[in-house]
Amino acid sequence: AGGGSIDSQITAVGDEIRTLKEKLKVEGLSGKKINDHDEVKKLVAQLQAMKEGAAAAPAAPAAAPAAPAAAAAPAAGGDAEAQITAVGDQIRVLKEKLKGEGLSGKKINDHDEIKTLVAQLTELKAQGGAGGAAPAKATLPTPPAPAAGGGSIDSQITAVGDEIRTLKEKLKVEGLSGKK
Numbered sequence: 344a345g346g347g348s349i350d351s352q353i354t355a356v357g358d359e360i361r362t363l364k365e366k367l368k369v370e371g372l373s374g375k376k377i378n379d380h381d382e383v384k385k386l387v388a389q390l391q392a393m394k395e396g397a398a399a400a401p402a403a404p405a406a407a408p409a410a411p412a413a414a415a416a417p418a419a420g421g422d423a424e425a426q427i428t429a430v431g432d433q434i435r436v437l438k439e440k441l442k443g444e445g446l447s448g449k450k451i452n453d454h455d456e457i458k459t460l461v462a463q464l465t466e467l468k469a470q471g472g473a474g475g476a477a478p479a480k481a482t483l484p485t486p487p488a489p490a491a492g493g494g495s496i497d498s499q500i501t502a503v504g505d506e507i508r509t510l511k512e513k514l515k516v517e518g519l520s521g522k523k
Contacts, residue, residue: 349397352393352433353394353397355437356386356389356393356429357390358437360390362436363386423470426467427464430463430464433460434461437460438451438457441457
């Protein structure tokens with residue numbers, strides 16, 4: 344069971360990387376510029392650390408309940424705030440994925456993987472985030488991939504346009520504007 348949890352975390356980070364790369368591509372970046380983007384580099388390093396942790400995990404199956412926390416620790420290098428941010432990002436990516444699969448609201452929050460990650464996040468906040476540490480950066484919502492037969496192209500374009508407008512408004516409230 345612990346290995347599946349690590350695998351699901353690795354998959355979630357991989358999905359997050361793909362989602363970020365797609366977002367950057369939409370913003371006009373390509374190829375090497377995307378791979379050299381700071382956030383992409385951070386996520387790739389986190390993914391590699393998690394894979395190394397997963398390779399070591401089968402050697403200690405008795406420690407299965409601690410496996411998710413063990414996978415997060417090397418990925419964040421022991422920095423509690425970075426661990427909190429990483430788990431929060433995993434939750435957001437998984438929620439987006441579940442939304443894309445047609446789940447919503449309470450069904451998403453009751454999903455086993457979400458419950459596990461939320462419990463892990465709560466534990467991390469209790470351990471290292473006693474000061475109410477929150478991620479320093481704003482995590483931007485990403486548009487879900489259009490599902491097969493997910494409506495007309497016009498409705499998809501309208502939905503993405505609405506998300507862009509919402510995101511721009513959010514960034515304006517946070518003090519960002521123009522090319523920032």
